Amino acid sequence: MAARSPLRRLGSLIASLIAAAAAIALLAVAPWWLLLAAVLLLALWTLLTRIGHQAWSVTEVGLATIPQRLGACSVVVVGIAGVVAVLVALLAMAGGFEATLKQSGSDDTAIVMRAGAQTEINSVLDHDSAGLVAQAPQVLRTAQGQPIASPELVVVASLPKKSNGLDANVEIRGVGERAWSLRPDVRIIAGRRFGPGLRELIVGKGAREQFAGVDPGATLKLNGQIWTVVGAFESGDAHDSELWADSDVVAATYRRGSSTASVTVRLTGADAFDAYKAALASDPRLTVDVKTTRAYYTDQSAALAKLIRVLGITIAAIMAIGAVFGALNTMYAAVATRSREIATLRAIGFRAMPVIVSVLLETMLLALLGGLLGAALTWVVFNHYTVSTLGSNFTQVVFAFQVSAPVLWTGLKWALAIGLIGGLFPALRAARLPVTAGLREL
Amino acid sequence: MKYLQLILTAMFRRKTRTIFTLLSVLAAFLLFGLLDSVRSAFANAASSVAGVDRLVTVSRISFTLPLPKSLLPRIQALPGVAQVTYANWFGGVYQDPKNFFANEAVADNFLDLYPEWLLPPAERTAFRNTRTGAVVGKSLAEKYHWKLGDKIPLQATIYPQKSGGNAWAFDLVGIYRAADPKRRSQENALFFNWDYFDEARAFGNGNVGWYVLKVTDRNLAQQVAQAVDALSANSDHETKTQTEQAFNAAFVSQFGDIGLIVGAIMGAVFFTLILLTGNTMAQAVRERIPELAVLKTIGFSNQSVLALVLAESVLLILLGGSIGLVLAGVVVDAVRAAVGTGVPMTSVGVAIWLRGAGLMVLIGLIVGALPARRGMRLRIVDALAGR
Numbered sequence: 001m002a003a004r005s006p007l008r009r010l011g012s013l014i015a016s017l018i019a020a021a022a023a024i025a026l027l028a029v030a031p032w033w034l035l036l037a038a039v040l041l042l043a044l045w046t047l048l049t050r051i052g053h054q055a056w057s058v059t060e061v062g063l064a065t066i067p068q069r070l071g072a073c074s075v076v077v078v079g080i081a082g083v084v085a086v087l088v089a090l091l092a093m094a095g096g097f098e099a100t101l102k103q104s105g106s107d108d109t110a111i112v113m114r115a116g117a118q119t120e121i122n123s124v125l126d127h128d129s130a131g132l133v134a135q136a137p138q139v140l141r142t143a144q145g146q147p148i149a150s151p152e153l154v155v156v157a158s159l160p161k162k163s164n165g166l167d168a169n170v171e172i173r174g175v176g177e178r179a180w181s182l183r184p185d186v187r188i189i190a191g192r193r194f195g196p197g198l199r200e201l202i203v204g205k206g207a208r209e210q211f212a213g214v215d216p217g218a219t220l221k222l223n224g225q226i227w228t229v230v231g232a233f234e235s236g237d238a239h240d241s242e243l244w245a246d247s248d249v250v251a252a253t254y255r256r257g258s259s260t261a262s263v264t265v266r267l268t269g270a271d272a273f274d275a276y277k278a279a280l281a282s283d284p285r286l287t288v289d290v291k292t293t294r295a296y297y298t299d300q301s302a303a304l305a306k307l308i309r310v311l312g313i314t315i316a317a318i319m320a321i322g323a324v325f326g327a328l329n330t331m332y333a334a335v336a337t338r339s340r341e342i343a344t345l346r347a348i349g350f351r352a353m354p355v356i357v358s359v360l361l362e363t364m365l366l367a368l369l370g371g372l373l374g375a376a377l378t379w380v381v382f383n384h385y386t387v388s389t390l391g392s393n394f395t396q397v398v399f400a401f402q403v404s405a406p407v408l409w410t411g412l413k414w415a416l417a418i419g420l421i422g423g424l425f426p427a428l429r430a431a432r433l434p435v436t437a438g439l440r441e442l
Numbered sequence: 443m444k445y446l447q448l449i450l451t452a453m454f455r456r457k458t459r460t461i462f463t464l465l466s467v468l469a470a471f472l473l474f475g476l477l478d479s480v481r482s483a484f485a486n487a488a489s490s491v492a493g494v495d496r497l498v499t500v501s502r503i504s505f506t507l508p509l510p511k512s513l514l515p516r517i518q519a520l521p522g523v524a525q526v527t528y529a530n531w532f533g534g535v536y537q538d539p540k541n542f543f544a545n546e547a548v549a550d551n552f553l554d555l556y557p558e559w560l561l562p563p564a565e566r567t568a569f570r571n572t573r574t575g576a577v578v579g580k581s582l583a584e585k586y587h588w589k590l591g592d593k594i595p596l597q598a599t600i601y602p603q604k605s606g607g608n609a610w611a612f613d614l615v616g617i618y619r620a621a622d623p624k625r626r627s628q629e630n631a632l633f634f635n636w637d638y639f640d641e642a643r644a645f646g647n648g649n650v651g652w653y654v655l656k657v658t659d660r661n662l663a664q665q666v667a668q669a670v671d672a673l674s675a676n677s678d679h680e681t682k683t684q685t686e687q688a689f690n691a692a693f694v695s696q697f698g699d700i701g702l703i704v705g706a707i708m709g710a711v712f713f714t715l716i717l718l719t720g721n722t723m724a725q726a727v728r729e730r731i732p733e734l735a736v737l738k739t740i741g742f743s744n745q746s747v748l749a750l751v752l753a754e755s756v757l758l759i760l761l762g763g764s765i766g767l768v769l770a771g772v773v774v775d776a777v778r779a780a781v782g783t784g785v786p787m788t789s790v791g792v793a794i795w796l797r798g799a800g801l802m803v804l805i806g807l808i809v810g811a812l813p814a815r816r817g818m819r820l821r822i823v824d825a826l827a828g829r
Contacts, residue, residue, distance in 0.1 A: 075721045082714040086707055116608040121506055122533065122600045124645060156504035168696050169504050223503075223678050255678070287606055315473065319711060322469035325462040326718040332458065333725060390696045394506050 012428075020424050024417045032409060055354035055361070058345065062338070062362045069337075072330045073366055079323035080370030080418050081377065083316050084411040088378040090312025091410060092401040094305040097389070100399035101301035104237035105294030107270040109182060112263045112280065115287045119300070120154045120261045121393040127258035129286055133265065138276035140266045142181070150176035151260040153247050156395055157222055159211045161388075168388075170207055170214075171242045171395035172222070174250030174260075182266050186239065191216040191231030196246050199253070202231040206240035206398025210388050214243065223253050238297060241388065241398040264293065300392045320418050327422025331363050335430040342430055343438025352431035359427035360420070367419025371412045378411075379403045449754050452730065460758070463722045467762025468769070470715040471798060474708060475770020478794050479787045481704045484694055495660045496555065498689045499653040499670055502680040505693070508649035509679055517653060520669050522662040527552045528650040530639060534596030534610060536586070543582055545596060545632040546651075547639035553577075555656050558621045559628065565590075565616030573638045576612035579629025580619040588614055594632070601643040610642075627778065655683075712805065720809040723755045727813035734817045735825030748818040755810030756803055763802040767795060 027035075045052035066073050112133045117123035125133075134149035141147050153174040158167045177196060180186065194200035203214045214220070218229045227245070234240060247260060267276055270292075277290050291299075335342070342355055383403040391397035454460055499517070501507035508530075517526050530547040550570055553561060561569075561577060569575045576594060588594065591614065598608040612634050620628045640647055657666045667683035674681045684692070694700070727734070734747055742750075771790035778787060788794075 071721050071724065075718050078717050079714045082710045086710055114602070116535075116597055116599050116602070118539070118599050156506060158503045163699070166692075166695065224676070287602070315477075315707060318469050318473045318476075319714075322466040322711075322714065322718070325466040325469075326714075329459055329462045329466075329718075329722060332462075387698060389698050390693075394504060394696075396696065 016424060016428055020421055023420055027413050027417050027420070030413075051351060051353055054350055055357040058350070058354050058358035059361045061341070062334070062358055063365070065334075065338070066362075069330075069334065072333055076323075076327045076330050076363065076366040076419075076422065077370040077373060079326040080367050080415045081374035083319045083323050083418065084371045084374030084415050085378045086319060087312055087316035087414055088375055088403060088407055088411040089382050089401070090308055090315070091407045092378065092382055092403040093387070094308035094312065095404055095407055096402040097308070097397070097399045098298075098301045098305040099402055100397070101238050101297040102294065104235075104239060105292065105297040107273070107292050107294050108267050109293045110265055110267055110273060110276060110290050111293050111296050112265070112288050112290045113261070115289050117289065119392045120152070121156070123261045125151075125260050125263060125288070127260075129288060130260050130263050132283065132286060133263050133280060133288065133290075136265075136276055136279045138267050138272040138279065140268050142178075146178070148178050148181050148266040149263055150179040150182050150265075151247055151263050152176065152179070153250050153254075153256060153260050154262075154393055155250060155254050156393070157220070157243075159214065159220075161210055161396075162212045163210070165212075168211075169390075169395045170211055171391075171393055172201070172250060173239070173242045173244050174247030175244055176247050179244075179264075182264055183235065183239065185237065186233050186235045189232050189234045191229075194230055194245055197249060198246065199225060199227045199249055200230045201227050201243045201245045202233050203229050204240040204242050204244070204398075205232065205234040206386070206388070207243060207396075208232055209386060210241075210396060210398055225253050227253075238391070238397055238399075241391070241396055304389065316414065320414065323418050324421050327363060327367070327418060328425060331359060331423055331426035332429065334362075335359060335426045335433075338430075339433055339438045342433055343435045346433070346435045347439065356427040356431045359430050360423045363423025363426070364416060364419040367415045367422070368412070370419075371415025374415070375403075375408045375411045379408070445750060445753070449750060449757060452726070452733075452750075453754055453758060455726070455730070459722060459725070463719055463758065464762040464765075466718050467715065467759055468766040470711050471763040471766030471802070472770050472773070473711055473766075474763075474798060474801070475767045475790050475794060476773060476787075477704045477708060478797060479770065479774050479790055481701055482794065483788045484691060484700045495657050495663065496686060497655050497657065497663060497667055497670075497683050498686050499655065499681045499683040500651075500689065502671075502682040505652065505689075507679075508646060508651060509653065509674075509681060511648050511650050513653065513673060513681070514650075516673050517655060517670055520666065520673075522657050522659065522666040522669070523655050524658045525551065525555055525656040526653055527555050527655075528636070528653045529633075530636065530649075530651040532596070532601065532634075532639070533599045535599060536594070536596055541586075543630050543632060545634070547636040548633045549636050552633065552636075552654070553618075555654055558625070559618045560621050561616050561618040568615040569635070572613055572615050573635060574611070574613050575615040576632055576634040577616035577618055578614060578632045580617055581626050581629035582632065583614075583617050585630075588617075590614055590617065596632075601639070601646065603642050604644050606644070712801070716805055716809055719755070719759065719805070720812070723751075723758075723809050723813045726754075727751060727817055731817075731820060731825045734820060735822045738820075738822050739826070744818045748814045751814035751817045752807060752810040755813070756806030759802045759806040759809070760799070763798060767798050 046056040047053070111120075112125070113120065113123035114125055130151045134147040134151075139147040139149060155172050155174070156169045157172050159170050160166065161168045180193075188202070189205065191202070194202050201220065203216070208214055214229055216229050216231055220227045220229065229243075233244070251257065251260070265276075267273055273292055280286055280288055280290050345355065346352075382401045385401045386398060387401070388396040388398040499509070499513075501509055511528070514526060514528065517523060527549045529549065529552060532545045532547055534545045535541070536543070553559065553566065553569075559579075565577065569577050578588060578594075583589070593611050594614055595609060595611045598610055602608050603610065612632070618629070620626055636650075655666070655670070657663050663685070670683040671681050737747060737750075738744075767790060774787050774790055778789070
C-alpha cells in the first residue's frame with residue numbers, strides 16, 4: 001500500500017466514522033417513506049447513470065459469489081437475525097403490556113379514589129363519599145334515572161399458577177350492579193354472570209389461562225369462605241386478569257364494612273371530565289382524587305414498559321456490537337478474496353465509487369435478510385404469546401406480546417444500521433486497494 | 443505449554459480478524475455476565491443461607507394485607523424465638539412520586555434486629571424519645587441534603603391522618619449507615635416510630651404490616667416458622683413465615699420467569715457466537731493448510747495437530763470471554779453503586795466465573811471441532827501441493 005501520512009489516515013477514519021454516525025442517526029429518525037424514497041433514488045441512480053450502472057454490475061458479481069461463501073455470509077445474516085429477534089421480542093412485550101392497560105381505560109369513564117392513593121389497593125372510600133361522587137350531574141344516568149357508577153373493592157387472593165404451581169396473587173374485583181353498562185366490552189363467554197348477594201365469581205379469560213382451579217364450576221376458598229366460579233368473561237384488557245364478584249359480598253367476606261376502594265363512573269361525555277373533577281374538588285365533604293380511567297391505567301403501565309424497553313435496547317445493543325464485528329470479519333474476508341477482481345476493475349477504468357457502493361449494498365442486503373428473518377421468527381413465535389407479570393395492585397396482570405408494525409420496523413432499522421457499519425469499512429478498504437498490489441495477489 | 447507460543451502466533455496470524463472475533467466473544471460474554479448476575483440474584487434469593495436467623499411473617503394471601511398486633515405476644519412466647527418486631531409499609535411520597543424510597547413505621551426494637559445498620563447510640567436514644575422522630579440511611583440523607591434536626595414532609599398514599607389530611611412530617615433525629623459498604627443500597631430508607639403512626643392514622647389502627655423475628659438457633663428456623671404459622675391457621679388472617687430471601691424471591695418471581703427469559707436470550711447469543719467463531723476458525727485453518735502440512739512433515743502426529751487447533755479455538759474464546767466477564771464485573775459493580783436500591787444483580791463472583799469458564803471451553807471445543815478434524819485428516823502430499 002502506498003505510504004500515506006498517519007495524520008491523513010486518521011482524518012479519513014474520523015470522516016468515515018462521522019459519515020456512519022450521521023447515516024445511523026438519519027436511519028433512527030427517518031420515517032418509512034423517506035427510506036423508501038432513498039431506495040427509489042438508489043434504483044434510479046443505478047438505472048440511469050453510468051457510475052450507477054457500474055455499481056450494480058459489480059454488486060451483481062458480488063451477489064453471485066455468495067453461494068461459494070455461504071458459511072461466512074450466514075454469520076452476517078444469523079448474527080443480525082439474533083439481534084433483531086431479541087430486540088423485537090422485548091419491545092413487543094413492552095408494547096403488549098402498555099396496550100393491555102391502555103385499553104382498560106377510556107376518556108369518558110372516570111375513577112375516583114381517596115386523595116393521594118394512586119392505586120386502588122391503597123384506597124379506601126367510605127359509604128357516604130362513594131354515594132356522593134355518583135350523584136354529580138356530570139355522571140351519565142340510566143333511563144330510570146340511576147347514575148351509571150360502580151363502587152368497587154379490590155382484594156387479593158393467592159392461587160397456584162398453572163405454569164409452575166407456585167402461588168401468585170390474583171385480583172378479585174367486587175363490582176356494583178351497573179359495572180356491566182360501565183364496561184360494555186365485558187362479555188360472558190362461558191356460564192353466566194354472578195348472582196347479586198351470592199358468593200359467586202366469574203373469571204377473566206387471562207386469569208383462567210394463568211391460574212389452576214378457576215374454571216367455571218370450581219370452588220375457591222376466600223378468607224375462609226367457599227365461593228363458586230359460575231362463569232368466564234372476556235374484555236380484551238387488564239380486567240381479563242381478574243375475578244369479578246358482587247362488591248357487597250366481597251366487602252362482607254373481607255370484613256370491609258360498607259367501605260369501597262374506588263368508584264368508577266360513566267361521564268356524560270369525555271368533555272365533562274374537567275367539570276366533574278372541579279365539582280368533586282369543590283365539595284368540602286370529599287377528599288378524593290379523580291382521573292379518567294385512561295389516565296389511571298396508562299400511568300400504571302409507564303414504569304414497567306419503560307424498564308422493559310431500556311433492558312431490550314441495552315441487550316440488543318451489546319448483541320449488535322458482536323454482530324457488527326461478525327459482519328466486519330465476513331466483509332473484510334470477502335473483499336480480500338475479491339481483491340484481484342476489484343483491482344482488475346479499477347485497472348480497466350472503474351472508479352472507486354461503484355466498488356464502495358457494491359460492497360455496502362451487498363452487506364446491507366445480507367443485513368436486511370437477517371433483519372427480516374429475525375423479525376419473522378419473533379412474529380411467528382411471540383405474536384399474541386401470553387404472559388403475566390406483577391401489576392400495581394401487587395396482583396398478576398395477564399397480557400399478550402404485540403409484534404406490531406412499528407416494532408418490526410424498528411428491528412429492521414437496527415438491522416440496516418448494523419449492516420451499514422459492518423459494510424462501510426470493508427467497502428472503503430476495497431476502494432483503497434492499490435491496483436498493482438491487488439493484481440499481483442494470488 | 444511449550445506450544446503456547448506456536449498457538450499464539452497462529453492465532454494472531456491475521457490480527458484484524460482475530461481482534462474482531464475476540465470483540466464479538468467479548469460482547470457475548472459481557473452479556474452472559476450481566477444476565478447471569480441478574481438470574482443468580484433471583485435464584486440465590488430463594489436458597490441463600492445468609493441472614494437465615496431472621497424470619498419474616500406476612501399475611502399468607504398477600505403481603506399487602508395487614509396482620510393483627512395481637513399476634514405479637516403469642517409469637518414472642520414461642521420457643522426458639524429470641525426477638526420479635528413489627529413494621530408497616532407507609533408508602534409516603536417525598537415531594538414527587540418519582541422520588542421513591544422505602545419509608546416504614548417500625549416498632550421501637552426494630553433496629554435491634556438489624557445490627558448490620560450502624561446508628562450512633564445518642565441518635566438511637568433520640569429516636570426512641572422523639573415521638574415524631576425518624577432515622578434515614580446515609581445515602582438517602584446525602585441525596586436530599588438532609589441533616590439532623592430537619593423536618594421531612596411526606597405525602598401519605600395509604601394512611602391519611604385522623605384529621606383527614608395526607609401531610610405527615612417527621613423530625614430527622616438519626617442517620618444510620620450500612621456496616622458493609624457493599625450494601626449501601628440498604629441506606630435508602632426512612633424509618634419512623636410505629637406508636638406515633640398508629641395513634642395518628644385514620645384507619646387500620648392496631649394492625650401491623652409484617653413481623654420480623656429472630657430465632658435463637660439457625661437450625662430451628664424451620665420449626666419456628668411452622669409454629670408461627672400454626673398460631674393463625676384457619677383464622678381469617680393466616681400467615682406465612684419465611685426467610686427474607688425467600689420472601690424477596692417469591693415477590694420477584696411474580697414479575698415473570700426470569701430464568702426462562704435469560705435462558706432464551708443467552709440461547710440466541712451463543713448460537714450466533716458459535717456460528718461466528720466457527721466461521722473464523724474454519725477460515726483460519728483453511729488458510730494454514732500448508733503450514734499444518736509442514737508441521738506434520740517435521741513429525742507432529744495427527745493428534746498433536748488436532749490438539750493444536752482445538753487449543754487455539756478454546757484459547758480464543760477463553761481470552762475474549764474472560765475480558766468480557768471482567769468487564770461485566772465492572773459494569774455490575776458500577777450499576778450497584780450508582781442505582782443502589784433493589785437492583786437485582788449479584789456481583790460477578792466465583793460461581794458465575796465457573797459457569798462462564800465452562801461455557802467458554804465448551805463453545806471453544808464445539809467451534810474448533812470441525813476445523814481441527816480437517817487439520818488432522820489432511821494428507822501431507824495433497825496439502826503441500828495445494829490440492
